[in-house]
Amino acid sequence: MILSRTSQYAIQALIYVTTRPRGEPVLNREIAEHLGVPAAYLAKIMQTLCRSHLLDSFRGRLGGFCLHENAEKTDLMQILLLTEGAGFTDTCLLGLKVCSDETACPMHSRWKPIKEKVVLLLKEQTLEKLALAVQSGKYRITDLPHAAMNPP
Template identity: 45%
Template sequence: MIINRSTQYTLQVLMHLVAHPPGRPVLARELAEELQLPPHYLAKLLQQPCRAGWMSSTRGRGGGFVLVPGTENRTLLEVFMLTGGERISRECLLGFKDCDDKTACVMHSHWKPIKKELMGQFGGYTLAQLATSRKRLPTWLTDGKTARGKGRPRNGGTLSR
């Protein structure tokens, strides 16, 4: 199973906001710059957690995105399901429409326990754990560099070009 780009970006944003001072809004533009994500795509991605009640957005001066209290306790599995992962939990690994315990494909019996274990692992990590544990974070999130290797201020400021 491969985590799609939408899920990856959503995780990056949520982890960033969990590590951000609570209640302080962050502009989508700032998130896009700091995480090196495409701004228009990011704006669309932010709609899902807002609709789910995980974050709120305010327009205008002093506005931006803020996590709703409790979102930091959401699991990786919940993020995965929010961003379309539920399809993976029920689809055949080989893409057959009629694949279940009764009409199984050649991979069904192998994939089913792996999928169950993976979903269990995803359910075992909260956003707060991921955001605060340096061991679990990519080095570019902890060493002052962006995913693309460009410098990122450690003080929470924006990138200078």
């Protein structure tokens, strides 16, 4: 299961915003620098997240992005439906256009329960839970600094 960079950036950015104090807009530049992702590209993603009402945006001085009302209850499945498109979880492993219980590829019966586990997992992980995990210090949403990745 490999998500598009767009989805990965979206999830990372949303978690980061959720870790920040509610009501204080967070700058796109700050998010991009913190995550180590291209700011101009992230800006486009933030735009679509605003249009999907997961974020609110404010222009000008004191501007930035805030989590929309109750958006911390959003789960990963909802986010991925936006960024990957509907039906991203009911794809056939072999790429068949129609692969269902009635007429299937030879992997279908074993692949389906795994997909179901994935969907359950994505649905139970909310921004709130993920942000808490990051705030605990045990987990991270950014790459390690270069020094830690290339020890001398």
